[in-house]
Amino acid sequence: MTHLHLPRVYAATDALLGTVDRMTPAEFAGDSVLPGWSRAHVVAHVAMNARCFGRAIGAALRGELVAVYESTEARDADIRGAAGLPVGDLRELLFETCGAWRDVADDVDEDHLTARLERVPGGPQLSVAEGLVARWREVEIHHADLGLAWTPASWSPEFVDEVLPSLVEFRSREVDLTLHSPEGSIQVGSGGPEVRGSRADLAWWLMGRGSGDRLTGDLPTLGPWR
Structure with a gap:
């Protein structure tokens, strides 16, 4: 059943990309719903999450156990770095990483759903199926965290x-x-x-x-x- 969520993840991603494509530089710099994070931080997080989960899921499809994040500190540093990019570069990064994540997800079949990945080296593990659902949550929730037109009322x-x-x-x-x-x-x-x-x-x-x-x-x- 988890595999059947993929069309919903793709639709949610398309909606997020549409919002980000319309955001002005002032909106990128403005505050998000999350304390201490601008909207650029939220976009950066969603982009880096796509890159890191895509890498880990791709490895799991090959039978390899790879951590989503090198460490919590590395995750946070990557977000800060991406959030500081020029608006055009950050927008491009989001589109690129979301596209790469989808390429990996398109290769998932039912036999892959129980393959394992870990959040950080030696940390808690999750299945590919759980990783796909985690991505759905990331996209939907952080889209609303932008504090723009997409709200919880927009959720299916x-x-x-x-x-x-x-x-x-x-x-x-x-x-x-x-x-x-x-x-x-x-x-x-x-x-x-x-x-x-x-x-x-x-x-x-x-x-x-x-x-x-x-x-x-x-x-x-x-x-x-x-």
Whole structure:
């Protein structure tokens, strides 16, 4: 089933590329949703993530175990370096790395989905299937992090269905809540105070994004996500 997400990853990537292609230099320099990051940092991160995941997945298809990132420090340095590129060069980098990632993903077949890669050398491993879903999350969430026209309301129901359960599991270690949306109720932890809104807005808030201004209820302060 994970392999069937690929058309959605491609569509999400095309939407992101369209947004970035229209961004002005002033918008690149402006603040993103993420504290301390400009929109250029977000674009740089998505570009470098495509390059690094593409390399690791490509190696996995050859039966090799390669880390996505050399280290967390190297990842952060790559993002800072790419964010400092001239706008035209950064835009070109995003298009290039997303295209290269798609070339690798196009070669994935069902037999490859259980092949392994690791986030950093000696660190936690994930399967190629999990890596494909991780890329979908990166593209959709960071597109909204740009703080432009693409918002959580732009997410497909399928994407919200993909990301919400893991967010609920993560926050269940921290808070006890009952989430209500038009589609139904979800218990976080042992259940508790009610928070109401759309599933997309609930997911956005559980990620630690925004103030929850589109939600109603007694919202607790949440810690960082991941």
